[in-house]
Amino acid sequence: MNVFLLYPDRNFDPQTPLPPNAADLTQDLALETLWQAMAQGDKFLFETARLVLLSGSQEMGVIHYRQQILQDCLKNPATVRALYQIPIEAIENKQRHWLGIFSHYPAGILSSAVEMLEMLVGLLHRLRQIADEHAADFESPGFRRFFAMIQQELDDACFAEMEAHLRQLRFREGVLLSAELGPGNEGTNYVLRKPNTPDGLMKRLLSRKSPVYSFTLHPRDDHGARALGELRDRGLNLVANAAAQSADHIDGFLTVLRRELAFYIGALNLYEQLTALGHPVAFPGLHPAEERRHTYRGLYDVCLALTMRKRVVANDGEAEGKDLMLITGANQGGKSTFLRSIGLAQVMMQAGLFVPAEEFSANLCSGIFTHYRREEDASMKSGKLDEELKRMSAIVNHLRPHALVLFNESFAATNEREGAEIARQVVDALLERRVKVFFVTHQYELARGYHERQAPNALFLRAERQPDGSRTYRVRPGDPQPTSHGEDVYRKVFEKER
């Protein structure tokens, strides 16, 4: 029995190592804000959102599969939340009744396992019931498969068989073992057997004709009683293991169910908040990684929106067929916000989520990387440019064609000419290896170089500035200009003081 709600053919593995750029991506795109909105204070939801978003898929099929499931969730929130309650209840029951397999002896393991199994089989009944009642409301292949599997695997015969074992496993009549002689003529290979009498009863076995030698322990022979208990444990070892592992398997199934549903519960939470704040969301149009697509209407920075709790600036634009987007323009003009909205939309899209826009379509990419200018390294181990180059080198280690790299004021920790030269070396190589690049810079020298080349695959965007110096925080197509209007900012600050 498999959950398969995040992938059509496998479970999500929370142990999969996160991509090496996970920490930078989290910091540069302010992803924690997004996860907090999805989690609503629940640690598990937060962790799941984190893992799923950081390990986004590069397969159109997988993303589409999730999009369809998510659409089902948005239509049936109550049923999905009820399903999510089943694994939650398993955890609560375990805590409330101190269930768990903690013993170090087979007999103890067996009795704890039987208790666990009784509780879990009860929850499986509930799962079957939800499937029977609501399966018809779901349309996505993912949910249809899931419910069909529940109805098929957890049929009435299965429940009867499980319950028969739960009675038998208490061994009220004693245990029957087979054994052989191992090294030193010590008994070995103790195997628990089922009496082969017609009714499976032990006492009939003992009344048969073949020779039997019996021994009754002296009532005060504690040592002997313990030794006999140990032998019994040897016999029960495997069945206790089988029962305990069965309990773990069911528990494991519910854990996977919890993990995979948690992503959609997080998505429901996010959807409900954005809708309440009046922000639009859209299911993005997917294009293969080999293409160069980017078209957006009403694209906004979802983290900023969640923090400000009001409408924020949205951008429209298109960059079809473009490999390099160079964003220049006014300081504090919305360049970074725009860059973040591009990165967030890509991350959310590749996780299978809706995106913060009225309309959005883009090509998938083989990895999302950010290279942002950082605060001075506290350890003072390396110079600032050295540190930036080190990070860049680490990114290059993991780049493959069709990756997406977002640069924010990179390589500016030296004089402009040198910085531009390093940036040009890097960007040229990335473009040649079919890496898609968004580069935010206030350095005219770099932008000018690309602008003069008039490359058809480059798009120049500029943070808008009104003639009076005020900003709209919109990013529009526009050629680079030799000043970043630092003077404006200076004036704004100093005029405020006056």
Next chain:
Amino acid sequence: MPFFSILFNHPAPPLDGIQPPACLRDLNLDQIIEAVTAPKQDYDLKPFFYLPLADDGAIAYRQEVTRDLQDKTWMAHICAFAGRMAAARRYRTMTEKLDFEYHKKGWFLEAALTYCEAVEGLAEALQTTPLASRGLQGLREYVLAYVQSPAFRLLADEARQVKAGLAAVKYSLIIQTGRFSVRRYEDETDYSLEVEKTFARFKQGAVKDYRVNLYQGTGMNHIEAKILEFVVRLYPEPFAALDRFCERHADFMDATLLTFDREVQFYVAYLDYIAPLQEESGLPFCFPEMGEERQVKARDAFDLALAENLRYEGAAVVLNDFELRGAERILVITGPNQGGKTTFARMFGQLHYLAALGLPVPARQARLALCDRLLTHFERQEDIRTLRGKLQDDLMRIHDLLKETTPRSIVILNEIFSSTTLKDALFLSRKIMTRLLELDVLGVWVTFLDELAALNEKTVSMVSTVVPENPAERTFKIVRRPADGLAYALSLAEKHRLTRAQILERIRP
């Protein structure tokens, strides 16, 4: 040739009460020997490491054996043999402590079976696995004759028949409260499998293993003894055969094989020790050519003790070369502190000592000198005597050292006279150097006195080097001439491999 020993091509010298040579501590060879022998405590291998050989025939005998054992197949055979011999000895000792008759006899049978497997496995290996050394050839002759002897054949055949009879016994045990019954087994089905089958549909990959590791082995309590007693009554014949076996084969282990079992661990222990350095750290080891001539040469050599420490830290080991040719006798090492000078001196000594044990040495290629003694004098940092006392102590130690030195010796001196005035140090050092050169010994002298380096044609100057553009950074390379100051003008981007060409190289299309 009769088979004496896998360690000696002539009757083994007495090793009882042998003391570690004094140079071990200075050269950090004590650490190496400790680490090499630690996993093999039971074999008491240290005495073998305290006896360097001065005869190239004896060294060649060991080098041949080591070469054979370096082969993974041989190593596996020897490990299998050693494992079985150890088990057989353990079982044999154990039977002396057991209470119940058929328990005792059962373990005696186990000891015999394991011993037979050990011997037969070794014989098989000796026949099927290529070997070139005289040592293993001698062993082959011995073992093949032994396994074909009637006494051994009888032991092996009978042990197996008796074991087969006992292994065929299968019985049932019914356990109820305070009571148990024993009967023959009658094909009842395995209940654990049925439970597993029912719940298999929930399988989600690996789960915890709840099988309790129930301690089983050397013990038999009175309940188990009672069960065994019932089993003997149900199946009397196999136990009668066991009685007969124990009477007939009271003493079955061969003394020569017991000796081989211990001695071969000398090689195994060392090869096990260097294996991770070769395989994980990629460090070179080689068999040195050994000669009487006072000419030595090594390429890519390193300090073995340091390499082992650096392996834990994940740091790289710096390899160094040295050569003494023609009239050259003494390498004089100077240069900045912490530059690897002491390490270099130790390395020189370790190479010669390990070579004299007949073992592969830490270098890519080496030609080394046979020597009667390896004498060292390293400054003792923990000495808290007065300056005067220390100088006197230094001189006394040097005096003793020179008394022992012969033209066949190797001498390694490290920062002696560092606590006296420059003038005194130079005076004393010249005196000592002259004595050493008269004796024509080979050696290394680490010193802060540049003047010593250019004393005459018998001394060779070597210098520890620094990174030219950053003199604070050591390279740990010791070279035959002073650093030439060649600076690299790498741009920062190049250093991080971030030029356009470098990136194109790094990202595959």
